[in-house]
Amino acid sequence: MYMFLLSGILITVCGNLVVIISISHFKQLHTPTNLLVLSMAVADFLLGLFVMPFSMVRTVETCWYFGDTFCLLHSSIDLILSTVSVFHLIFIAIDRYYAVCDPLLYTSKITMHVAWFFVTISWVAAIVYIDTLIYFEGNTEGMEGFDPCPGDCIIVFNAVWGTLDTMLTFFLPCSVMLCLYTKIFTVARRHSREISTMEDQMQSIEGKKRLAPRSKDRKATKTLSIVIGVFILCWLPYFVNSVMDPYVHSSTPPIVVDALQWLGYFNSGCNPIIYGFFYPWFQKALNLILTCEIFNPESSLISVYSGSH
Numbered sequence: 001m002y003m004f005l006l007s008g009i010l011i012t013v014c015g016n017l018v019v020i021i022s023i024s025h026f027k028q029l030h031t032p033t034n035l036l037v038l039s040m041a042v043a044d045f046l047l048g049l050f051v052m053p054f055s056m057v058r059t060v061e062t063c064w065y066f067g068d069t070f071c072l073l074h075s076s077i078d079l080i081l082s083t084v085s086v087f088h089l090i091f092i093a094i095d096r097y098y099a100v101c102d103p104l105l106y107t108s109k110i111t112m113h114v115a116w117f118f119v120t121i122s123w124v125a126a127i128v129y130i131d132t133l134i135y136f137e138g139n140t141e142g143m144e145g146f147d148p149c150p151g152d153c154i155i156v157f158n159a160v161w162g163t164l165d166t167m168l169t170f171f172l173p174c175s176v177m178l179c180l181y182t183k184i185f186t187v188a189r190r191h192s193r194e195i196s197t198m199e200d201q202m203q204s205i206e207g208k209k210r211l212a213p214r215s216k217d218r219k220a221t222k223t224l225s226i227v228i229g230v231f232i233l234c235w236l237p238y239f240v241n242s243v244m245d246p247y248v249h250s251s252t253p254p255i256v257v258d259a260l261q262w263l264g265y266f267n268s269g270c271n272p273i274i275y276g277f278f279y280p281w282f283q284k285a286l287n288l289i290l291t292c293e294i295f296n297p298e299s300s301l302i303s304v305y306s307g308s309h
Contacts, residue, residue, distance in 0.1 A: 005056045008266050012048030015272025016041040022285035027300050029281065032115035033095050033220060037275075039119040040088040044268035047081045052265055059258055064153035071153040072134070079130045079155070082235075082264070086173045087122035089228050093180040094118075096221045101187045133165070154257060159246035170239040174232055181225050188218055223278040227271055234267035281305050 019041040023029045054074055058064050064071055095115070098106045134155075238260040245252045275282040281304040288294050288302065 002056070002060050005052075005059065005262070008262075008269055009048055009052045009056065011272075012052065012265070012269035013045060015269055015276075016045035016048065018286055018289060019272055019275060019282070020045060021289055021294070022282065022304075025294055025300050026281075026285060026302065026304050028302075028304055029285075030112075032110045032112055033092070033099070033224075035112065035115040036088055036092050036095060036118060037224075039122065040085055040092075041271070043081045043084040043088070044271060047078070047265065047268050051078045051081065055258075055261070055265070058153060059262070066153075074153065075155040076130060076134055079134075080126050083126035083130060083169050084122050085231070085268075086169055087126055088119075089231060090173050090176060091118035091122065092224055093177045093184075093228065096224055097180050097184055100184045100218070100221055129169075133161070154254060162246040163243050166239045166243045170235065177228055181228070184221060185225075188221065219278070223274065226274055226278065230270050230274065231267050234270070235264045238264045 020038060023034045023038040023041075051074065054066060054070075055078075066074070095110050095118075098110050102109070241252055241257065241260055245257075272282075276286070284304045288299070288304075293299055293302075
């Protein structure tokens with residue numbers, strides 16, 4: 001158990017660190033989409049570095065040794081980082097919507113300034129929401145004296161807030177994302193048919209080059225939709241239990257709650273693996289990092305896209 005959880009933590013920390021270094025270092029990767037990916041990787045990295053190790057100790061030892069104050073801090077950071085990831089996925093879906101459905105105006109609508117605004121809103125909104133909820137103890141109103149298992153450090157929600165929080169931070173955002181991606185893939189299929197027709201008619205290299213950016217957008221959209229799909233699959237069981245548990249007098253065994261939470265945690269380690277399979281730039285960037293070529297002068301100008309010079 002210990003080695004399995006430790007491996008998950010190392011994959012989460014190291015994988016997201018590679019994403020952070022890659023997008024931060026290589027100028028070719030400085031795009032609005034990648035800025036959102038970078039910020040989400042920071043949230044996943046912090047989760048792996050500051051939240052998951054203490055959760056691992058709690059899981060292995062079946063007890064929380066770090067006191068009530070740190071338990072509250074640990075739970076707050078955990079909830080904040082999870083909420084930050086959800087907000088980033090919404091803005092990534094919006095970014096992909098404009099990239100695929102309105103490509104001619106994409107560069108004017110989704111600029112780096114807009115992406116930074118998305119990032120700021122994601123972090124600030126998550127921090128304000130979670131800290132306000134915990135400070136005013138709205139989630140525990142009517143549950144005074146309830147402790148599912150002393151020493152477990154499990155944050156509890158009453159029936160009202162258990163439902164409301166889950167709807168606001170998971171089901172509603174996921175519904176928005178699914179609607180956007182349904183529209184995106186409908187438009188993408190139509191574009192794909194149009195591009196196939198154009199490729200048959202355009203034989204010049206210049207014509208093919210004009211089609212390349214749209215092809216890159218389609219690939220990025222497919223990869224990021226997989227990221228969202230994996231996120232939903234990993235966190236859905238946890239949030240379903242969060243809605244149901246208050247109505248059954250919080251009778252879900254702590255070990256089950258812990259297992260569902262770890263399934264959600266492991267999502268943070270899945271994203272770099274997905275990038276590694278579907279993003280050639282990630283593979284090249286990883287190679288440049290491992291061979292220490294990023295320490296060479298002008299290495300930030302190296303092309304990391306396949307076929308680029």
